[in-house]
Amino acid sequence: MTAFSPKLSPGERLSTILRHIAMTLLLLLFLAPLIWLLITAFKPYTELFISPPTILPADATLENFSKGWAIGGGKGITDSLIVSSISTAFCLILGYPAAYALARRFPPHGQLSFTILSLRMMPPIVPVIGFYLMFQKFSLFDTYSGLILIYTFMNLPLVIWLLSEFLRQIPKSYEEAARIDGAPWYRLFWDILLPLSKPGILTAGILSMIFAWNEFLFALVLTGEKVITLPKALASFFLFQQPNWGQLGAIGIVAIGPLLIISFYMQRALIRSFSVELGGR
Amino acid sequence: MASPVTIRVSSRPKDSAATVRHNRAERRATLMLLGPALTFLGLLSIWPFAYLLYASFTSYQLAIPIPTEWVGLGNFRRIFASSRFWSSLSITLIFALVAVPLQIALGMGLALLLNGLSRGREIYASLFLIPMMLAPIVVGFAWNLFLNPIYGPLNALLRGMGFQPPAWAQSPDWALPTIVLVDIWQWTPFVMVVLLAGLRSIPNRIFEAARVDGSNRWQTFVHIVLPMLIPYMTVAFVLRFIDSFKVFDVVYILTKGGPGTSTQNLAYYTYDMGFGRFDFGLAGALSIVQLVLLTVGTMSILAMVRRRGRATGSELPPVKIERVAA
Known part of the structure; x- marks a missing residue:
């Protein structure tokens, strides 16, 4: 049970080592599809369609990355970045004040926060027909602003909830002290609350970026030729009979690369974002 | 909710009036803080949902130019x-x-x-x-x-x-x-x-x-x-x-x-x-x-x-x- 104990018997030490070897093997097996994706991204075209396949590329190449960028990966990354970052900015701007009011003036796990969160439980296929008809009406179809609007809607409940949970942990005494000193509300906000809630804003912002970055159904239905986010770009290549998997693999790796790096810092928050509010009520 | 100390220590006769005014100000502030987000969420849930309800009770076909009829259930x-x-x-x-x-x-x-x-x-x-x-x-x-x-x-x-x-x-x-x-x-x-x-x-x-x-x-x-x-x-x-x-x-x-x-x-x-x-x-x-x-x-x-x-x-x-x- 001790995390650091120099007095392990040789038998115990061996069993610990064996356990770690077993875990590593299990992990490699588990991640095999992703490892294969990574390998494929470095294979030249001629090596893709061999049966049985080579395990490591005999003639590794970086060409897939440049070609993948040219055939639509670049456009996908740009569009995904535009849509996810702007929608995240809107989520934070709309969500922060709401989260503050929720944290300070409403009880935790109350009816209001539950109602806001229940929007997040809805499967995206349910509102998509209504969104599509709305998009036709207001000529939002295939526009950046349309998709940004939807992603803001999609992530706002989560952002409000995460931020309000965070703000609840900041003691009220800071604000009360500032108010006694006669600080106006914007000073209170700018000089006290905002610096204190930076980690919360970062967490909520990154999660909102990730969910917008990964989203597929809304992008598929609500955009056409002009706006092509990364998941949509990837999916569109499957219309071809024999897509160049190497190039798609390269696009896929670029699509998940940033997330892999972020994930190690964000995991607890991410899990919480999926665990919304069920417990403890 | 949490009334700032400044009001609590004010002289007694004015206290209740000030508290009322303060509560009203608090409520208005809450509304202003929550308002934009709730309006946004509300509009984007109600509007498409109204479309969805409407479509589900009609013969709405996007591809075929037939007149849309009310079909009930x-x-x-x-x-x-x-x-x-x-x-x-x-x-x-x-x-x-x-x-x-x-x-x-x-x-x-x-x-x-x-x-x-x-x-x-x-x-x-x-x-x-x-x-x-x-x-x-x-x-x-x-x-x-x-x-x-x-x-x-x-x-x-x-x-x-x-x-x-x-x-x-x-x-x-x-x-x-x-x-x-x-x-x-x-x-x-x-x-x-x-x-x-x-x-x-x-x-x-x-x-x-x-x-x-x-x-x-x-x-x-x-x-x-x-x-x-x-x-x-x-x-x-x-x-x-x-x-x-x-x-x-x-x-x-x-x-x-x-x-x-x-x-x-x-x-x-x-x-x-x-x-x-x-x-x-x-x-x-x-x-x-x-x-x-x-x-x-x-x-x-x-x-x-x-x-x-x-x-x-x-x-x-x-x-x-x-x-x-x-």
């Missing part, structure tokens, strides 16, 4: 009469009632494995959690490559071992198990983390007491660990139940609902009706049916849990992920 009648609806419903339920229990069983195994480690628990958990972070489209694509019947590594390996491997996503018999497998792969680690949080919440002295009483590992697991984890399993189950109605991307990229309609769940069926055939009346009605099913399903599960909780005095735990590391 006609679309709903068409849905309940169609075998495709019932088969897609059963496929959605397979995700909820087969994939999710498997995820809980496998997640339990992984959680116990990780819990037994004295070091590196968090690193392993992080690596297992990678699939959860990724876009389902990329996950589907990775599995598409991995399971490719001709050029994929898995079938090459199986053939090398002398098996006759199936064509996975392209085979009518194996397509559904394949999609379920991908769902299990992506989401078991999440269940693992929830259960690991549960395991970490059991105080050590309980294990010690069990050991003193002479119970072996298996008895400890069945009689102590499992009952204490039931609330956590419930949380995992409810969350995954809700998410099982969202499965779409992986189906789209791996099978497009096929072969035939063998992997067409409710979400894909609705998509196909709406944006494959542009039968918005039917698709709208399908969306509403799904919403009702999901809401009723979730509510009744939660009600059941609460009733049991009141009887046994236990309640759903707040899932404290921080405990994984501790």
Whole structure:
């Protein structure tokens, strides 16, 4: 049970080592599809369609990355970045004040926060027909602003909830002290609350970026030729009979690369974002 | 709520008037803070929902220029009469009632494995959690490559071992198990983390007491660990139940609902009706049916849990992920 104990018997030490070897093997097996994706991204075209396949590329190449960028990966990354970052900015701007009011003036796990969160439980296929008809009406179809609007809607409940949970942990005494000193509300906000809630804003912002970055159904239905986010770009290549998997693999790796790096810092928050509010009520 | 000290110390006669004024100001501030976000969320839920309701009671066809007529409950009648609806419903339920229990069983195994480690628990958990972070489209694509019947590594390996491997996503018999497998792969680690949080919440002295009483590992697991984890399993189950109605991307990229309609769940069926055939009346009605099913399903599960909780005095735990590391 001790995390650091120099007095392990040789038998115990061996069993610990064996356990770690077993875990590593299990992990490699588990991640095999992703490892294969990574390998494929470095294979030249001629090596893709061999049966049985080579395990490591005999003639590794970086060409897939440049070609993948040219055939639509670049456009996908740009569009995904535009849509996810702007929608995240809107989520934070709309969500922060709401989260503050929720944290300070409403009880935790109350009816209001539950109602806001229940929007997040809805499967995206349910509102998509209504969104599509709305998009036709207001000529939002295939526009950046349309998709940004939807992603803001999609992530706002989560952002409000995460931020309000965070703000609840900041003691009220800071604000009360500032108010006694006669600080106006914007000073209170700018000089006290905002610096204190930076980690919360970062967490909520990154999660909102990730969910917008990964989203597929809304992008598929609500955009056409002009706006092509990364998941949509990837999916569109499957219309071809024999897509160049190497190039798609390269696009896929670029699509998940940033997330892999972020994930190690964000995991607890991410899990919480999926665990919304069920417990403890 | 929290009246600032400045007002509390003001002279008594003015106090009540000031408090009233203060409360009114507080209320106005609350409204101004919450207003924009709630208006935005409200508009974007009510507006499309109104469209959806309207479409579901009409013969709205986008592709065919026939006049849109009020058909009442006609679309709903068409849905309940169609075998495709019932088969897609059963496929959605397979995700909820087969994939999710498997995820809980496998997640339990992984959680116990990780819990037994004295070091590196968090690193392993992080690596297992990678699939959860990724876009389902990329996950589907990775599995598409991995399971490719001709050029994929898995079938090459199986053939090398002398098996006759199936064509996975392209085979009518194996397509559904394949999609379920991908769902299990992506989401078991999440269940693992929830259960690991549960395991970490059991105080050590309980294990010690069990050991003193002479119970072996298996008895400890069945009689102590499992009952204490039931609330956590419930949380995992409810969350995954809700998410099982969202499965779409992986189906789209791996099978497009096929072969035939063998992997067409409710979400894909609705998509196909709406944006494959542009039968918005039917698709709208399908969306509403799904919403009702999901809401009723979730509510009744939660009600059941609460009733049991009141009887046994236990309640759903707040899932404290921080405990994984501790």
